[in-house]
Amino acid sequence: xxxxxxxxxxxxxxxxxxxxxxxxxxxxxxxxxxxxxxxxxxxxxxxxxxxxxxxxxxxxxxxxxxxxxxxxxxxxxxxxxxxxxxxxxxxxxxxxxxxxxxxxxxxxxxxxxxxxxxxxxxxxxxxxxxxxxxxxxxxxxxxxxxxxxxxxxxxxxxxxxxxxxxxxxxxxxxxxxxxxxxxxxxxxxxxxxxxxxxxxxxxxxxxxxxxxxxxxxxxxxxxxxxxxxxxxxxxxxxxxxxxxxxxxxxxxxxxxxxxxxxxxxxxxxxxxxxxxxxxxxxxxxxxxxxxxxxxxxxxxxxxxxxxxxxxxxxxxxxxxxxxxxxxxxxxxxxxxxxxxxxxxxxxxxxxxxxxxxxxxxxxxxxxxxxxxxxxxxxxxxxxxxxxxxxxxxxxxxxxxxxxxxxxxxxxxxxxxxx
Ligand code: CTP
Numbered sequence: 001x002x003x004x005x006x007x008x009x010x011x012x013x014x015x016x017x018x019x020x021x022x023x024x025x026x027x028x029x030x031x032x033x034x035x036x037x038x039x040x041x042x043x044x045x046x047x048x049x050x051x052x053x054x055x056x057x058x059x060x061x062x063x064x065x066x067x068x069x070x071x072x073x074x075x076x077x078x079x080x081x082x083x084x085x086x087x088x089x090x091x092x093x094x095x096x097x098x099x100x101x102x103x104x105x106x107x108x109x110x111x112x113x114x115x116x117x118x119x120x121x122x123x124x125x126x127x128x129x130x131x132x133x134x135x136x137x138x139x140x141x142x143x144x145x146x147x148x149x150x151x152x153x154x155x156x157x158x159x160x161x162x163x164x165x166x167x168x169x170x171x172x173x174x175x176x177x178x179x180x181x182x183x184x185x186x187x188x189x190x191x192x193x194x195x196x197x198x199x200x201x202x203x204x205x206x207x208x209x210x211x212x213x214x215x216x217x218x219x220x221x222x223x224x225x226x227x228x229x230x231x232x233x234x235x236x237x238x239x240x241x242x243x244x245x246x247x248x249x250x251x252x253x254x255x256x257x258x259x260x261x262x263x264x265x266x267x268x269x270x271x272x273x274x275x276x277x278x279x280x281x282x283x284x285x286x287x288x289x290x291x292x293x294x295x296x297x298x299x300x301x302x303x304x305x306x307x308x309x310x311x312x313x314x315x316x317x318x319x320x321x322x323x324x325x326x327x328x329x330x331x332x333x334x335x336x337x338x339x340x341x342x343x344x345x346x347x348x349x350x351x352x353x354x355x356x357x358x359x360x361x362x363x364x365x366x367x368x369x370x371x372x373x374x375x376x377x378x379x380x381x382x383x384x385x386x387x388x389x390x391x392x393x394x395x396x397x398x399x400x401x402x403x404x405x406x407x408x409x410x411x412x413x414x415x416x417x418x
Pocket of ligand 1: 339
């Protein structure tokens, strides 16, 4: 007779969680220290479980000091506590960073030959594998089969970043940035099913950040957009399997999300050009960028100086509405998503203005955010509504920008590909 597996541990209320951080034996193990730091600084209780080979790269003392918890690698330690079962049972999230080709293989086969793999077998919480290895190893069919198998079981295997590897090599297989790993860890704690691999093969273009309209060689008209929401949209889409291009205007110095192709733009005109070119091939287009509505009619080729005549008068002209233009040039079946940052005023509340904007812009979906002091701009969290041209309105509860992104992608994934 078979009995049902024990239920997953219930998430305790509050922001803190019991996390297991597995560390496999690759050079990227040194970056696990930064991941650990970010998780503990967010208030989580983190138990580090390295493999024996990981300790060739980072000593147990470092992990013990940073986590304030004991570090073990084998199943024959702490026998009375049955650590190889309890740690997995009690975990609310397991992150394995770096996950080497060997670790992914052992996890996929269900091996339990050390404390980390035994823990993976007893865990019933979300698991986030963060691969790091040489490109050849990552692309090898054996590794890709293991990744597909783990994903088919509902576990999350991140797309690695592309870039400098050990030695002179460069390509896909680099560990994503610790900040990015911490962001996805938070997302899985907020919503365990936020990262299904359901956008596989979908071509998506996202714009992000704020445009700058130059006045002279040193000054510009800009806005407060940090790019965080657009980057979160691109990151979550790529981790759900999409082929993502991110057209990034000015941001708070954000690194390219793992697995995302990034194109840079500065002014509304250059963003328009990049979006029209990228949208020609895309199935889904998201305009999350804060585009300047106006630009100085003239751009001085020298720094504008103070004079006795007083301040200069700056004449503005209107920039094209890129979203409206994208809607006008929409390919058959293409889905277009806009954003609306609203404050509400005497003529109506945020939602009222959002509905009017959806009708005016003609896009399929519109994410409406309430903005103002301490809300949305430059903040890690967001909330709002997702309005659809068919009249559906869904509230997007407060949470990380990655959480809001995951809700937007749910709505996109529900619509069948072109
Ligand atoms: N947008 C655009 N081109 C512009 C201005 C805005 O593509 N020149 C896009 C934004 O990327 C966003 C949507 O239009 O997806 C709404 O932007 P928002 O600034 O909220 O609206 P505006 O059109 O500027 O309207 P208003 O300032 O009157 O609220």
